[in-house]
Amino acid sequence: MDNFTEDHASLHARAAGAQDLPLVVDLDGTLLLDDSLHEQIIKAFFLNPLGLIACLLHLRAGKLAFKQALAKRFPLDVTRIPLNEAFVTWLRVQLDHGRVLHLCTASHQSIADGIAARLGFFASCIGSDTANLKGPNKAAYLAQTFPDGFAYAGDSAADLAVWQKSQRLVLVGAKPGVAAAAQALGKPIEATFPRQAATFKDWVRAIRVHHWSKNVLVFLPLVLGHDWRDFASVAWVIAGFCVLLMMISSTYLINDLADLESDRAHWSKRNRPIPAGRIAIMPAFLAGCGGILAALCISFLIQPAFGTALLAYLVITLAYSFGLKQLPLLDTFIIALLFTLRLVMGTALANQVYSEWLLAFSMLFFFSLAAAKRQTELLRSIQSGKTAARGYRADDLILNAIFGISTGISSLIILALYFAQDFALNFTTHPVIYHRPGFLWVMPLFVGILMGRVWLLAQRGEMQDDPVSFVLTDRAMLGLGAVAAICFVLAV
Structure with missing residues (x-):
C-alpha cells in the first residue's frame, strides 16, 4: 500500500x-x-x-x-x-x-x-x-x-x-x-x-500571536497617567488587554476568510494557514465567531465603556472586511481609527479623562504608518507588473506618499505643540508634575526619526508589509524606543 x-x-x-x-x-x-x-x-x-x-x-x-x-x-x-x-x-x-x-x-x-x-x-x-x-x-x-x-x-x-x-x-x-x-x-x-490536521503552530499564526504586541497601546494611558502604582487600575487594564487580544485574534480569523481570494494571490499572505488550506474554513469561521461573542460578553462585564469601545472596534473591523478596505485612503483612515480605539479602551479601563492631544496624535501617526504599508504593496504590485492593488492604482503612488508623509509630519507637530504648551499636565483629572520635563523632548525626536526611517524604507521597497510590526522588531527603532523610555522615566 x-x-x-x-x-x-x-x-x-x-x-x-x-x-x-x-x-x-x-x-x-x-x-x-x-x-x-x-x-x-x-x-x-x-x-x-x-x-x-x-x-x-x-x-x-x-x-x-x-x-x-x-x-x-x-x-x-x-x-x-x-x-x-x-x-x-x-x-x-x-x-x-x-x-x-x-x-x-x-x-x-x-x-x-x-x-x-x-x-x-x-x-x-x-x-x-x-x-x-x-x-x-x-x-x-x-x-x-x-x-x-x-x-x-x-x-x-x-x-x-x-x-x-x-x-x-x-x-x-x-x-x-x-x-x-x-x-x-x-x-x-x-x-x-493521512489527514493533514491543523497544528497548534498553524492556529498561533492564524490568530496573529506575533501581532499581540500592537495592543500594548491600551497600557499607554495608564503609563502617561502615572497610575501604574494603582493595583486596581493595573488589574483592570490587564483584564481588558486579554479580552482585546481575544477579540482581535478572532477578527483576524474572520478577516482572513473575507480575504481568501485576494490573499491567495498575494506574494506572502498566500502562505497564511487559512489561505493555504492548513486550517479548514468552517472551523476558522466558528472559532472566529465564538471568540468575538465571548470577548463582547466579558468586556461589558468588566466595564460598559470598555465594552462599547470594543463593540465599536468590532463594527468598524467588520465594515472594513465587508468592503471599506477597497476604498483608497478611507482604508488607511480606518486602520488609524482602530489603533486609536485601543487608546480609548485603555483610557476607559484606567478610568481617566480622554486627551484630545493624544487621540489626535494617534490618528495622524497611525494613518501615516498605514499609508506606508499601502506604499509597500503598491510598489510590489508595480514591480510584478500589476496595475492595481486593493482599490489603489499604480498612479496613486505619489498621492498616497503625499498623504502619508504629511500626516506623519502633522503628528510630530501635534506632539511638539502639546509639549510646548503644557507637557507638565497629565491626562487625568488632576495635574501631575514632571520633575525634569526637559527629558520629554526626546519623544518628538524619536517620532521624527521613526517616520523618516519608515517612509525611506517604504519608498525603497525594503519595508515589510506591516510597518507597525517592523517598528517593533527593527533593532534601530527598538534602540531608540529604549532611549525614549529611559528619558520618560528620568522626566518623572
Whole structure:
C-alpha cells in the first residue's frame, strides 16, 4: 500500500500494477484540502449576505438547487484553491503509467470543470448538475458508468457507499472511523494519505500571536497617567488587554476568510494557514465567531465603556472586511481609527479623562504608518507588473506618499505643540508634575526619526508589509524606543 511519504521512485514502482482499473477521484477533502461548498458559502457571506440568504431559500427544493443557486450568483475562482499536493503527485505518477483518471464530485459542475481544466489530466469530469452526486447517488452513477470496475479515491463517510461498489480503495485524509470502516470492507487499499490536521503552530499564526504586541497601546494611558502604582487600575487594564487580544485574534480569523481570494494571490499572505488550506474554513469561521461573542460578553462585564469601545472596534473591523478596505485612503483612515480605539479602551479601563492631544496624535501617526504599508504593496504590485492593488492604482503612488508623509509630519507637530504648551499636565483629572520635563523632548525626536526611517524604507521597497510590526522588531527603532523610555522615566 502506498503512503504519501514514499519517494517518487517507489510510487512509480507501485503504480505499474494498477493500470487495469480506472481511478475515480473525489474533489472536496480529497483532491482539495477543503470543501468547495464551504468556500462558496464564505464568499457569499462576505460579498453579499442577503444574496446568500436568497440562495439558502433554495434548500427547500433540495441541496442540488442550493448549489445551483450559489454557482449562478457566486461563481468560484478555483485557480488558487489549495490542492492536496502529495495526492496530486501520486495521481501524476498513476497517469505516467497509463492509468485513466476521472473526476467525480458532488460539487457543482462548474467547479468540477474548473478544477479539471486547472490540472488537465482527467479523462472525464462529472459534477452535480442534474443530480446531487453524493453517497448512494454517486455509487449508482459510477457502477453504471464503469461496469467493468473502478478504483475510487475519497475521504468521507459518504464515500463508504461508493467504496462498496468499487474494486479498490484510495483513502485520502479519511478520519480514523471512516478509514476503519473502509478497511472493514475487505477490499484492496492502493494508497493511504493521512489527514493533514491543523497544528497548534498553524492556529498561533492564524490568530496573529506575533501581532499581540500592537495592543500594548491600551497600557499607554495608564503609563502617561502615572497610575501604574494603582493595583486596581493595573488589574483592570490587564483584564481588558486579554479580552482585546481575544477579540482581535478572532477578527483576524474572520478577516482572513473575507480575504481568501485576494490573499491567495498575494506574494506572502498566500502562505497564511487559512489561505493555504492548513486550517479548514468552517472551523476558522466558528472559532472566529465564538471568540468575538465571548470577548463582547466579558468586556461589558468588566466595564460598559470598555465594552462599547470594543463593540465599536468590532463594527468598524467588520465594515472594513465587508468592503471599506477597497476604498483608497478611507482604508488607511480606518486602520488609524482602530489603533486609536485601543487608546480609548485603555483610557476607559484606567478610568481617566480622554486627551484630545493624544487621540489626535494617534490618528495622524497611525494613518501615516498605514499609508506606508499601502506604499509597500503598491510598489510590489508595480514591480510584478500589476496595475492595481486593493482599490489603489499604480498612479496613486505619489498621492498616497503625499498623504502619508504629511500626516506623519502633522503628528510630530501635534506632539511638539502639546509639549510646548503644557507637557507638565497629565491626562487625568488632576495635574501631575514632571520633575525634569526637559527629558520629554526626546519623544518628538524619536517620532521624527521613526517616520523618516519608515517612509525611506517604504519608498525603497525594503519595508515589510506591516510597518507597525517592523517598528517593533527593527533593532534601530527598538534602540531608540529604549532611549525614549529611559528619558520618560528620568522626566518623572
